[in-house]
Amino acid sequence: MHIQNRFVVKVSGASGQGINSVGETISKAIKETGLYSFGYREYPSLIKGGFASFQVDFSSAPLASSSDKCDMLLVLSVSAFSVYYSSVAKDGTIIHSVIGLQQSEEQQKYFSENNIKVVFVPAQQLVKEAGGHPLMVNTFLLGVLWQLLGLSFDHLIEVLKRTFAKKPEVIELNIKMLEAGKIFQNENLQPVTLGFEFHPEIVDEMIISGNQAIALGAVAAGVRAYYAYPMTPSSSILSYLAAISHETGMFVKQIEDEISVASLTVGSSFAGTRAMCGTSGGGFDLMTETVSLAAMTETPFVCVLAQRPGPATGLPTWTNAADLLLAAFAGHGEYPRVVLAASDPQSGYVLTQVAHNLADVYQIPVILLTEKQIAESHFQIKDLPPAIEIKRGLVAEDQLESLQKMDRYRSTENGVSLRWLPGQCAPTFDANSDEHLGDGSLTEDSVPAKEIFEKRMRKLEDLKKVLPDPVLHGEETADIVFVGWGSPKLAVTDAIDLYVQQGGSLKLSYLHYEYMYPVKPEKLQQLAEKAKKVVFVENNGTGQFAKLIRMESGYTPDDLLLKNDGRPFFVTEIVAYIQQSEGKEA
Amino acid sequence: MSCNSCSTKTVGLAEYASPNALTWCPGCGNFGIQVALKQALVAQGVTPHQAMLCFDVGCNGNGSDKIDGYRFHGLHGRILPVAAGIACANKKLTVVAEAGDGATFGEGVNHFVHAVRGNFDITFLCHNNENYGLTKGQASATTREDVAMNSNPDGVTSTPIHPQRLALSLGATFSARIFSGDIAGMNRVFQAAIAHKGFAFVEILQNCPTYNKHTPHEWYQQRVYNINETDHDTSNRAAAVAAAEDINEKVATGILYQDPNSVPFMMRDAVRKDLGAELIDEVKTYDITPYTSRMR
Numbered sequence: 001m002h003i004q005n006r007f008v009v010k011v012s013g014a015s016g017q018g019i020n021s022v023g024e025t026i027s028k029a030i031k032e033t034g035l036y037s038f039g040y041r042e043y044p045s046l047i048k049g050g051f052a053s054f055q056v057d058f059s060s061a062p063l064a065s066s067s068d069k070c071d072m073l074l075v076l077s078v079s080a081f082s083v084y085y086s087s088v089a090k091d092g093t094i095i096h097s098v099i100g101l102q103q104s105e106e107q108q109k110y111f112s113e114n115n116i117k118v119v120f121v122p123a124q125q126l127v128k129e130a131g132g133h134p135l136m137v138n139t140f141l142l143g144v145l146w147q148l149l150g151l152s153f154d155h156l157i158e159v160l161k162r163t164f165a166k167k168p169e170v171i172e173l174n175i176k177m178l179e180a181g182k183i184f185q186n187e188n189l190q191p192v193t194l195g196f197e198f199h200p201e202i203v204d205e206m207i208i209s210g211n212q213a214i215a216l217g218a219v220a221a222g223v224r225a226y227y228a229y230p231m232t233p234s235s236s237i238l239s240y241l242a243a244i245s246h247e248t249g250m251f252v253k254q255i256e257d258e259i260s261v262a263s264l265t266v267g268s269s270f271a272g273t274r275a276m277c278g279t280s281g282g283g284f285d286l287m288t289e290t291v292s293l294a295a296m297t298e299t300p301f302v303c304v305l306a307q308r309p310g311p312a313t314g315l316p317t318w319t320n321a322a323d324l325l326l327a328a329f330a331g332h333g334e335y336p337r338v339v340l341a342a343s344d345p346q347s348g349y350v351l352t353q354v355a356h357n358l359a360d361v362y363q364i365p366v367i368l369l370t371e372k373q374i375a376e377s378h379f380q381i382k383d384l385p386p387a388i389e390i391k392r393g394l395v396a397e398d399q400l401e402s403l404q405k406m407d408r409y410r411s412t413e414n415g416v417s418l419r420w421l422p423g424q425c426a427p428t429f430d431a432n433s434d435e436h437l438g439d440g441s442l443t444e445d446s447v448p449a450k451e452i453f454e455k456r457m458r459k460l461e462d463l464k465k466v467l468p469d470p471v472l473h474g475e476e477t478a479d480i481v482f483v484g485w486g487s488p489k490l491a492v493t494d495a496i497d498l499y500v501q502q503g504g505s506l507k508l509s510y511l512h513y514e515y516m517y518p519v520k521p522e523k524l525q526q527l528a529e530k531a532k533k534v535v536f537v538e539n540n541g542t543g544q545f546a547k548l549i550r551m552e553s554g555y556t557p558d559d560l561l562l563k564n565d566g567r568p569f570f571v572t573e574i575v576a577y578i579q580q581s582e583g584k585e586a
Numbered sequence: 587m588s589c590n591s592c593s594t595k596t597v598g599l600a601e602y603a604s605p606n607a608l609t610w611c612p613g614c615g616n617f618g619i620q621v622a623l624k625q626a627l628v629a630q631g632v633t634p635h636q637a638m639l640c641f642d643v644g645c646n647g648n649g650s651d652k653i654d655g656y657r658f659h660g661l662h663g664r665i666l667p668v669a670a671g672i673a674c675a676n677k678k679l680t681v682v683a684e685a686g687d688g689a690t691f692g693e694g695v696n697h698f699v700h701a702v703r704g705n706f707d708i709t710f711l712c713h714n715n716e717n718y719g720l721t722k723g724q725a726s727a728t729t730r731e732d733v734a735m736n737s738n739p740d741g742v743t744s745t746p747i748h749p750q751r752l753a754l755s756l757g758a759t760f761s762a763r764i765f766s767g768d769i770a771g772m773n774r775v776f777q778a779a780i781a782h783k784g785f786a787f788v789e790i791l792q793n794c795p796t797y798n799k800h801t802p803h804e805w806y807q808q809r810v811y812n813i814n815e816t817d818h819d820t821s822n823r824a825a826a827v828a829a830a831e832d833i834n835e836k837v838a839t840g841i842l843y844q845d846p847n848s849v850p851f852m853m854r855d856a857v858r859k860d861l862g863a864e865l866i867d868e869v870k871t872y873d874i875t876p877y878t879s880r881m882r
Contacts, residue, residue, distance in 0.1 A: 178706020206881040216877055221867040227677060244877055245857045251674060251865055252857070256700040260667040261695075263660070270658060270677070271638075272866035275671065292659050387650050421866065422638050422656035422672070423679050430650050430657040433643070439660075441606055441651040461612060 003498060003571065005059050007194055008067050009145065012053040012084045013076030015043055022074075023054025023136045025159055027207050027378045030058045032155035033575055037476045037491075039378030040066040040568070045232070045316040051080040060196040064344060064379060068570035072148070072192070074141050082107075084449075093189070095144060097123035097137055099117050119188045123181075130180040132173055139174050143181020149192055151523050153182065163414075176296040201315035205382050210374035211236040213345030214304055215350025215385060218276050219244075220387040223302075225251045225268040225275040227261045233372035234278040234306035241389040258283035261288035262303070270299045270431060272394075272421035274356055278304035281323045282313070284330070284367075291365045292331030295456070297431040298409065298417065301368075302361035304352070307371045307486075318566030319372035321486045322540035327367040328517040328548060334453075336415070336460040338467070339517035342367040343489040345379050345513070360460050361393035363419055369516070371539065373487040373568040394419055400426040406438025407572070411451055415458030424447050467515045469523040474509025477530045480581060483557065484537040485513040485545055488569050492537055495574035504581055513545065521553035528555065533581070535559040539569060597633045599624050602654045609648055609702070610781040615715065615766030615792035616646050620653060622725060622772035623682070623711070625812060627655075629773065630780050632680045640669040642685030642694070645719040663694030666872065670706040674852055675865040684711040688718040691727035691747045705784040707850035709776070712787065713766075714749060715794035716801060723797030733800050749789045750830035750842060754823060759848035760786035761826060762841045765810045766793055767803055771839060778841055784848035791837070806837070814840035 011022045023039055030037040037058040044050035053252070058068050067091035075081045075096035079517065085107050089092055094116060102121065103111070109119055121144060123137040139160075146156055157175055165170045198298045215237045218226060228238040242252045255261045279287065284305050294301035307323045309315040327339045334359035338358050348370060355366040395418050404410075407418045410427040417438075420426050431442030435449050443449060470483075470549040473493055482492045489512050496508045510523060526532035528534045536546040541564035550556050561577055563569055600626040609614045627637055637655035640649040643662035646855040651657035656679075660668045669683035690698050690712050700710070717735060725735040725742045728749065732741040753761045760782045762775045772790070779786035791810070793803040818838075819825050826843035853859050 023854065187747065188714070204882050206878055208878075208881050211882070216874045219872050219877070220874050222871060224865040224868045227671075247876060248872065249857060249861055249868070251852075251855065253855075255667070256696060260697055260700065262669030264671035264674070267658075267668040267673075268675035268865065269671075270668070271672040271675035272869075273675040273864075274869050275675070290664065293664075297658070384776070384874070385872070390869065390871055420824055423635060423676055423866075425635050428634050428654055429658045430659055432650060432657075433661055434648075434659060436651070439651075440657065443730050577693040 003265060004502070005066055005196070006057055006060060006063065006067065007059070007192070008055060008057045008070040008086065008089070009072045009074070009076045010053050010055040010070035010087060011138070012051060012080035013051050014048065014079060015046055015052045016048040017076050018135060018138045019052045019054050019076070021163070022142055023056060024378065025142065025163060026056045027071070028159045029151070029156040029378070030056060031205055031207060032203050032378050033151050034202055035060055035063045035196055035201045036202070037380050038063050038065060041376050043358035051077065053080065058277055061200065063554065064314040065494040066568065068572045072145065074145060074402060076137060076141070079501060085108055086117050088114070092116050094118045095119050095121055095141060095189070097141060099124065110200055117188050121186070122183060126180055127177060130176055132177045135175045136174060137460040139177040139182040144184050145180035146178070147182045147238070148189060149194065153178065157505055161517055180293065180362045203474065205380050207378050207380055208345045209236065209378055210342060210345055210348045211306070211374055211376065212240055213348040214352050214368070214370065215240045216384065217349040219248050220349070221274060221353040221356040222390055223250065223274045223276045223356065224401060225273055225285070227253050227255050227264045227275065227277045228279065229255055229258050229261050229283055231280040231283045233308055233375040234304060236280045236376065238570060240455065241504050242518060250370040252303050258286040258539045259290065262287035266290055266294050266299050266301055269301060270297070276302045276304065279304065280306050280308050281310050281326060284323065284326065287346055288330040289332070292333055292335065292364045293433055295331065295335035295337060296333070296433050298419070298456070298550070299431065300356070300363055302355045302359050302368065303366045304368050304370060306375050307369060309564070317372070319487070319568050320539045320564055320566060321369070321371050322544065322564070324369065324516060324544040327369060327549065330367070335456055336364050336463065338366045338463060339369060339518070341485045341514055341516050342374055343486050343512065343514070344374060346385055347383055349384045350388065355389040357388065360414055361391050362463065363393070369486065373539070394421065399503045403427050405433065408439060409436060409452060410438045410443050412453040414462040415455045416429070416462070449518070464518045464520065467518065467520060469520055470511050470515070471508055472511050472523070472527070475507055476527065477507065477534045478506050478509040479506040480578070481527050481534045482508070482510045482537050483513070483524060484510065484536060485516060486539065488537040488539055490570035491571045491574050494571045495578060497577050498571065498575060504578065504582065506578065508578065516545070517548070519548055519552040521549050524549065525553065525555055537560050537561045537569065537574070539563055590659045591606040599628050601634050602826035603655055604652045606652045608652050610645060611796045613793070614645065615671065615790070615794070616649060616713070617678040617751065618709070618766050618769050619772060619790060619792065620649060622769045622776055624653065625773045625781060627680070629777055630680070632780070636671055636678070638681045640665050640672065640681065640683040640757050642689045642882060643720070643789040644686040644689060644713070646684050646686060648720070655775060660681050663689040663692065664697065666694065666697040666710065667691070667700040668789035670701055670704065670868070673707050674833050677852060677864060678701055681707065682709045682711065682780070683800040684713065686714065687716060687749070691749065699756060702753055702758050702785055704851045705759055705782055705854070707852065709779040709782070709786045710788065711776070712749065712789045713792045714789050715792040715798050717793050717794055717797045719797055720850070730800060736761065748833065751827060753787045754827050754843060755829065758787050759841065759845040760788065761843045762838045763789045763791065763830065765791045768810065769838065771812060775841060778844070779874040782844065782848065783835045784850040791839070809835065809837045810839045811836060812840045813842065815840040820844050
């Protein structure tokens with residue numbers, strides 16, 4: 001399915017062939033020309049070889065999702081050809097630089113049935129003739145592509161200059177390769193007529209990944225210590241925060257394992273700074289004991305849980321969202337916690353700050369979910385929202401004198417007790433992982449054990465009152481209400497926009513959840529009463545959020561649209577679902 | 587944010603007293619260790635507001651609410667990274683972590699390895715009574731070979747960990763061993779450990795009257811000697827390893843090794859070492875435009 005007002009380019013090759021940098025260059029240069037883009041990365045869990053791709057969907061209208069097929073595929077390796085040939089849409093073109101490429105019968109059949117042109121560009125030889133380095137084949141092909149798209153080379157060259165600002169010696173040569181690609185001719189390569197309207201006013205927009213936005217949310221929130229153990233897709237939060245640490249002054253440390261990561265986070269937070277950690281599902285499994293400790297000692301704890309498919313090592317570099325129930329039920333014992341879910345850079349940036357305010361004010365663990373699809377995709381956005389005011393919930397310095405010994409864990413109406421910090425001239429206390437009294441002194445008596453358990457759990461009731469409802473995109477009364485969390489928002493809202501533009505007859509809306517736990521089912525139930533059909537869209541295999549909603553409210557949706565193959569929802573899949581529903585209606 | 591007024595205040599032992607009754611077995615080494623810790627803190631001029639006492643789970647951890655000071659009583663085996671996190675966030679605190687041999691060399695051995703490597707500015711009192719006391723006398727990683735324990739009725743078959751050999755091989759900047767019956771010795775060693783810049787490992791040979799029948803109080807008393815009263819050079823790591831080796835006949839106690847040039851973790855950090863402020867004092871809204879402008 002080709003989507004109107006969208007063109008899709010995919011660059012593919014082996015890991016180590018610079019696929020990601022070409023993709024980034026394309027994203028940035030597309031923006032510079034005054035168009036909108038969304039960049040989607042696929043890569044294997046290895047460093048050299050295998051197959052990797054970077055797909056850029058671009059349009060004259062804003063977009064935040066990928067199509068399942070591309071219009072133009074650049075191929076730099078045999079393995080990428082065999083993996084991605086079928087991702088080319090009808091009437092599309094494949095440009096490859098693979099010498100002696102043999103096409104299988106199946107491939108030839110696909111190409112002829114779909115009217116796909118496969119064009120060999122002797123890029124290695126031409127790059128050599130032009131005096132370039134073998135790795136510059138990708139820049140050469142970029143020149144070929146850009147000429148076909150009829151886009152401005154000035155913008156592309158500007159982006160290349162910025163990319164190689166620290167290696168000025170290679171700039172001239174790369175420009176030379178672009179120009180060599182520009183003049184390449186082949187009878188099968190015809191210029192593309194995009195027919196897009198350009199918006200010069202958007203050239204100042206940002207290209208940002210979800211992980212960069214979360215990292216900047218931490219910076220803005222005053223996080224002063226970030227601890228992590230490398231694990232895809234969370235690792236780029238660590239590497240980005242480390243890269244800017246000389247400017248931010250943030251203490252950014254790679255720690256020996258996730259148990260220590262969580263423990264250091266609890267320690268630094270307990271001492272009184274804002275600390276954060278990040279991991280993926282397997283690492284979070286190791287942290288769960290410490291999440292329970294944070295809840296018991298009422299120490300603020302914020303962890304970014306960047307999801308990828310499991311179980312076990314799973315599909316390490318691919319996407320899904322199957323750790324919601326892990327987050328909601330993590331750790332032994334019963335205790336209050338908040339689970340948030342980002343869906344794009346803006347929400348990642350905001351929710352990171354919200355997470356710290358909630359963790360501080362309620363003295364609880366807060367888990368911020370994200371997904372590989374959000375973490376590592378390249379979003380084009382106007383700006384990040386304004387920073388959120390910091391709320392720490394600490395006893396003011398001039399109030400320390402009035403503190404009583406039992407205040408630290410005293411039972412209160414909303415379950416939140418006064419918190420002050422070690423080092424302060426005030427009554428000391430014991431942050432005790434054993435059940436305890438107001439000052440942290442150990443108790444095994446039934447009455448105080450019940451009282452403090454209930455005190456902690458009352459935080460959850462208060463949170464249910466203060467946490468915002470899910471946000472509705474579209475009309476209150478709809479034929480289909482889609483309900484989702486995380487990255488499906490991107491594909492669903494893009495699909496609804498497209499459907500409306502194309503004059504579809506169904507009334508559609510999308511209810512988006514960012515505050516996952518404690519669950520807020522009320523708004524959903526109100527909408528469900530008026531909707532013909534409610535569909536949960538989840539990037540997991542069993543509909544975890546639907547389960548959670550049902551558990552807390554008894555509500556069961558009419559349908560589940562699930563995807564659990566390591567890939568995100570593509571906008572085309574949602575459009576197809578809507579069209580299918582339309583057919584049933586008619 | 588830290589308490590400044592305390593630094594000029596004089597501190598006495600009474601300030602570390604707790605109204606809660608101690609629950610250790612009669613004759614437990616923990617009584618003496620707690621007394622010596624209080625003495626050392628007082629002697630070093632550390633008030634309970636400045637003291638950050640971190641406890642692992644075990645018999646000693648049960649004492650977390652039986653001494654004053656700010657305290658954190660964590661999970662089994664995990665206290666070292668918690669203490670490290672506290673020490674990094676507020677260098678003004680005097681951070682003392684305590685854990686048993688079960689936690690330190692069993693479930694938490696990786697934390698011990700990396701805490702030594704990191705040289706976090708912590709005093710670590712490792713209560714080595716060669717068994718898991720609080721769970722009723724199972725073997726630990728320091729229980730001697732062939733000794734029969736709860737759940738190991740035929741005797742331990744694995745080679746025991748030698749805590750000093752391990753710590754010194756990892757590059758510990760301070761490694762000491764002392765006996766729980768030697769309160770004056772503990773006071774002296776604890777004070778040196780608290781004053782040490784970096785990770786100060788103190789192994790306490792602790793008697794366990796209930797479960798360790800193999801090396802009781804008297805056994806140690808007959809074997810320990812103060813190595814700091816000999817010509818032992820505490821700045822010589824190889825000499826320390828050699829001196830620490832014997833744990834059967836003549837058992838060296840005191841400061842075995844101390845690196846006089848030790849640089850603690852935060853002072854090795856390229857970003858933080860020259861910044862005077864503490865992480866706890868820096869929480870505020872930071873402008874992100876320097877970073878977003880590069881994404882445009």
